[in-house]
Amino acid sequence: MSVDQTDITKVALLARLEIDEADVPQYVDNLSNILALVEQMNEVDTDRVVPMAHPLDAAQRLRPDEVTEVDQRDRFQALAPQVEAGLYLVPKVIE
Amino acid sequence: MEWEVVIGLEIHAQLATRSKIFSGASTAYGAAPNTQACAVDLGLPGVLPVLNREAVRMAVKFGLAIDAQITPRSVFARKNYFYPDLPKGYQISQFELPVVGVGQLEIQVEGKAPRVIGVTRAHLEEDAGKSLHEDFHGSTGIDLNRAGTPLLEIVSEPDLRSAKEAVAYMKKVHSLVQYLEICDGNMQEGSFRCDANVSVRPMGQAALGTRSEIKNLNSFRFVERAINIEVERQIDLIEGGGKVVQETRLYDSDKDETRSMRSKEEAFDYRYFPDPDLLPLEIDEAYIEAVRQSLPELPDARKGRFIAELGLGEYEAGVLTASRELADYFEEAVKVAGDDARRTANWVMGDLLGALNRVGKEIAESPVSAELLGGMLRRINDNTISGKIAKQVFECMWNGEGDADTIIEQKGLKQVTDSGAIEKIIDEIIASNPGQVEQYRAGKEKLFGFFVGQVMKATQGKANPAQVNELLKQKLAG
Numbered sequence: 001m002s003v004d005q006t007d008i009t010k011v012a013l014l015a016r017l018e019i020d021e022a023d024v025p026q027y028v029d030n031l032s033n034i035l036a037l038v039e040q041m042n043e044v045d046t047d048r049v050v051p052m053a054h055p056l057d058a059a060q061r062l063r064p065d066e067v068t069e070v071d072q073r074d075r076f077q078a079l080a081p082q083v084e085a086g087l088y089l090v091p092k093v094i095e
Numbered sequence: 096m097e098w099e100v101v102i103g104l105e106i107h108a109q110l111a112t113r114s115k116i117f118s119g120a121s122t123a124y125g126a127a128p129n130t131q132a133c134a135v136d137l138g139l140p141g142v143l144p145v146l147n148r149e150a151v152r153m154a155v156k157f158g159l160a161i162d163a164q165i166t167p168r169s170v171f172a173r174k175n176y177f178y179p180d181l182p183k184g185y186q187i188s189q190f191e192l193p194v195v196g197v198g199q200l201e202i203q204v205e206g207k208a209p210r211v212i213g214v215t216r217a218h219l220e221e222d223a224g225k226s227l228h229e230d231f232h233g234s235t236g237i238d239l240n241r242a243g244t245p246l247l248e249i250v251s252e253p254d255l256r257s258a259k260e261a262v263a264y265m266k267k268v269h270s271l272v273q274y275l276e277i278c279d280g281n282m283q284e285g286s287f288r289c290d291a292n293v294s295v296r297p298m299g300q301a302a303l304g305t306r307s308e309i310k311n312l313n314s315f316r317f318v319e320r321a322i323n324i325e326v327e328r329q330i331d332l333i334e335g336g337g338k339v340v341q342e343t344r345l346y347d348s349d350k351d352e353t354r355s356m357r358s359k360e361e362a363f364d365y366r367y368f369p370d371p372d373l374l375p376l377e378i379d380e381a382y383i384e385a386v387r388q389s390l391p392e393l394p395d396a397r398k399g400r401f402i403a404e405l406g407l408g409e410y411e412a413g414v415l416t417a418s419r420e421l422a423d424y425f426e427e428a429v430k431v432a433g434d435d436a437r438r439t440a441n442w443v444m445g446d447l448l449g450a451l452n453r454v455g456k457e458i459a460e461s462p463v464s465a466e467l468l469g470g471m472l473r474r475i476n477d478n479t480i481s482g483k484i485a486k487q488v489f490e491c492m493w494n495g496e497g498d499a500d501t502i503i504e505q506k507g508l509k510q511v512t513d514s515g516a517i518e519k520i521i522d523e524i525i526a527s528n529p530g531q532v533e534q535y536r537a538g539k540e541k542l543f544g545f546f547v548g549q550v551m552k553a554t555q556g557k558a559n560p561a562q563v564n565e566l567l568k569q570k571l572a573g
Contacts, residue, residue: 009400014175014364014366016184018129029521032567038188048348053168053170053375054193054371054373054374055370056374057109058374059168059374059375059376059377060146060171060373060374060375060376061145061146061374062145062146062147062148062151063145063146063147063148064148064149064151064573065112065113065120065147065148066113066114066119066148067113067114067119067120067121067154068119069118069119069120069121069129069131069133071131072133072134073129073130073132073264075335076129076132076137076139077129078135082234084234084236085128085236086127086128086129086130086142086229086234086238087129087227087231087237088179088237088238089128089231089236089237090179090227090234090235090237091232091234091237092234092235093096093178093179093226093228093234093235095290
């Protein structure tokens with residue numbers, strides 16, 4: 001399996017990455033190589049191997065259901081470019 | 096052509112935890128914007144989500160209640176898309192290995208046979224924030240208080256065949272999550288909402304038609320209307336030679352129509368992958384067993400008990416167990432009333448629910464408590480008052496005039512059961528209405544009602560109706 005230029009443009013758009021048109025052929029090669037490696041790994045018989053969801057062989061730790069956070073809105077909003085009436089402002093999104 | 100409607104629902108139930116699914120921020124509704132959005136909810140660099148134990152327990156409870164397999168090792172995944180109310184650029188959800196596997200629920204549409212509806216899965220995920228599109232000088236305002244609120248997304252099989260069935264299924268899930276105390280079920284606040292996948296196919300065809308997804312339906316009425324309108328639209332489209340496109344649509348309740356949300360089209364590629372910030376969630380048998388032991392009596396079991404032990408009919412038992420609060424109310428009233436559960440059922444479903452409906456109140460806000468109603472019913476059962484007088488007593492209790500005994504005493508409503516006294520009144524009425532007596536005896540039997548009316552009038556409705564009937568029959572027979 002390999003990717004073409006359209007795939008690259010689409011993935012870049014989905015990931016909101018700005019890429020240089022001139023670099024696209026190189027991305028096509030690099031990503032195709034990675035997929036070739038995956039294809040090679042696909043040949044290994046993994047029927048009796050449990051898929052690994054995480055590199056650490058451990059289980060999720062759970063926390064008690066308690067409110068431990070205090071309101072720090074002012075500190076967080078100091079980082080935001082635009083706020084009003086307690087809201088973060090972003091360019092208009094309309095449905 | 097005859098069409099078959101195929102519907103699957105994705106229900107989002109907000110879990111009733113105190114804190115968020117991956118952070119210690121509060122989930123309380125109605126706080127000032129962004130005062131309950133902590134660094135984890137905002138997706139600031141360097142934060143790590145830690146799973147809420149209670150959210151897991153609630154999901155397991157639901158799974159057990161629908162006879163589903165609980166996944167021993169489930170995995171959290173990132174669902175990637177960009178939207179301003181999703182600060183991380185992905186929603187933490189579950190994809191290939193949800194915590195709750197295949198289960199089932201039985202539904203019943205009034206007048207039809209019960210049907211079993213498959214539940215494909217239920218998974219844990221975090222809610223997004225809210226976008227406020229009111230005018231902020233051409234900008235959109237973002238409130239992230241809701242971001243990170245735990246959701247259980249319950250996905251049904253495409254087993255539903257009409258809008259009515261979809262509503263019955265949604266109501267069933269709604270009642271179940273409240274019985275389990277895992278969701279407050281408040282639809283106005285968005286705690287319980289659903290997306291409907293709708294398609295049509297020629298009757299008898301096995302392959303499914305192309306579906307559209309109607310987003311964010313937050314009332315039972317809207318679910319029914321949106322589905323019916325969408326079905327109509329799809330049939331018109333196909334019969335007119337067109338084709339249904341797979342897309343997301345919004346229901347506009349003001350215009351009563353669904354319309355395409357084109358902007359979402361491109362975002363369909365979510366590129367799920369396991370979230371490296373979270374380890375697999377392991378749930379062992381002992382834990383599942385402990386949760387199973389903690390389950391309350393569920394609606395179906397309670398309905399069965401109402402039928403078997405209290406002698407209610409199928410329909411009454413269904414109505415009275417539809418919500419836990421109503422079922423609790425009814426059982427308390429029966430306990431106080433002493434006997435005749437059917438009479439209690441009739442009063443709760445008729446007079447009480449009717450009165451609540453007229454003023455738009457829920458059972459929990461009823462001015463007449465279960466104890467008050469039961470106390471009044473006890474007085475019908477022991478013949479202190481008649482059913483007719485009880486209506487008057489009920490109204491007084493509704494208006495806050497005290498309990499039944501006080502009202503009966505104060506207003507002198509006690510039933511006249513002294514047959515000597517009733518006989519005397521009957522004799523008087525017979526004596527003063529010779530014409531009617533003659534006609535009655537000549538065969539005009541419907542005049543019986545006239546005599547009953549006269550007796551009741553003379554006793555201000557307080558004579559025991561059964562006694563009046565019996566004595567009148569004897570006397571009029573001559």
